Amino acid sequence: xxxxxxxxxxxxxxxxxxxxxxxxxxxxxxxxxxxxxxxxxxxxxxxxxxxxxxxxxxxxxxxxxxxxxxxxxxxxxxxxxxxxxxxxxxxxxxxxxxxxxxxxxxxxxxxxxxxxxxxxxxxxxxxxxxxxxxxxxxxxxxxxxxxxxxxxxxxxxxxxxxxxxxxxxxxxxxxxxxxxxxxxxxxxxxxxxx
Numbered sequence: 088x089x090x091x092x093x094x095x096x097x098x099x100x101x102x103x104x105x106x107x108x109x110x111x112x113x114x115x116x117x118x119x120x121x122x123x124x125x126x127x128x129x130x131x132x133x134x135x136x137x138x139x140x141x142x143x144x145x146x147x148x149x150x151x152x153x154x155x156x157x158x159x160x161x162x163x164x165x166x167x168x169x170x171x172x173x174x175x176x177x178x179x180x181x182x183x184x185x186x187x188x189x190x191x192x193x194x195x196x197x198x199x200x201x202x203x204x205x206x207x208x209x210x211x212x213x214x215x216x217x218x219x220x221x222x223x224x225x226x227x228x229x230x231x232x233x234x235x236x237x238x239x240x241x242x243x244x245x246x247x248x249x250x251x252x253x254x255x256x257x258x259x260x261x262x263x264x265x266x267x268x269x270x271x272x273x274x275x276x277x278x279x280x281x
Contacts, residue, residue: 117186
C-alpha cells in the first residue's frame with residue numbers, strides 16, 4: 088500500500104482521510120470523474136478529490152499529480168491507482184481504475200458499434216475528417232497558448248525544432264531522437280545552470 092502523505096489533513100486529525108473511505112464510495116467517486124470528464128478529467132478529479140471529498144489537500148494533489156506525470160500511462164488513471172491503493176489496497180486501485188474508465192470505454196464501444204454500421208456512408212467519412220481537423224486545431228491552439236505563456240528559453244526552442252526536423256522531416260526513429268535530445272537537453276541545462 089502507498090503510504091499516506093504528510094499533509095495538513097493528516098496532521099490535523101492524526102489519520103489519513105482516505106482510511107475510512109468505503110469501496111462503494113471510492114468506485115462512485117471515480118465513476119463520477121469518468122462520467123463528467125469528457126475532454127479532460129483532471130479538473131473534475133481535483134474537484135472531487137480535493138473540494139468535495141477532502142481526500143487530499145491542494146498541495147498533496149499537486150505533488151501526487153507530479154508523480155503521476157512521470158509514471159507511464161494516463162495521469163488520471165495513475166491518480167486512481169494511487170488513491171485507490173491508499174484507501175483499499177490493490178482492490179481499491181482496481182475499483183478506482185474501473186470506475187474512472189467504465190464510462191469512457193462504454194461510450195467508445197457504443198461509438199465503434201455505431202460507426203461500424205455507418206462507415207460506408209460518405210457523410211460518416213466527412214464527419215471523421217472534420218473531427219480530426221478539429222482535434223488537430225485544438226492541439227495546435229494549446230501548443231501556441233503554452234508557448235506564449237511559458238516563453239521557453241532558446242535552448243528549449245532549439246531542442247523542439249531539432250525534434251521536429253529529425254522525426255517529422257527526416258523520418259528518423261523517434262526512440263533514438265528522443266534519447267539523443269534528452270542527453271543534449273540535460274547537458275544544455277547543466278551548462279546553463281553553472
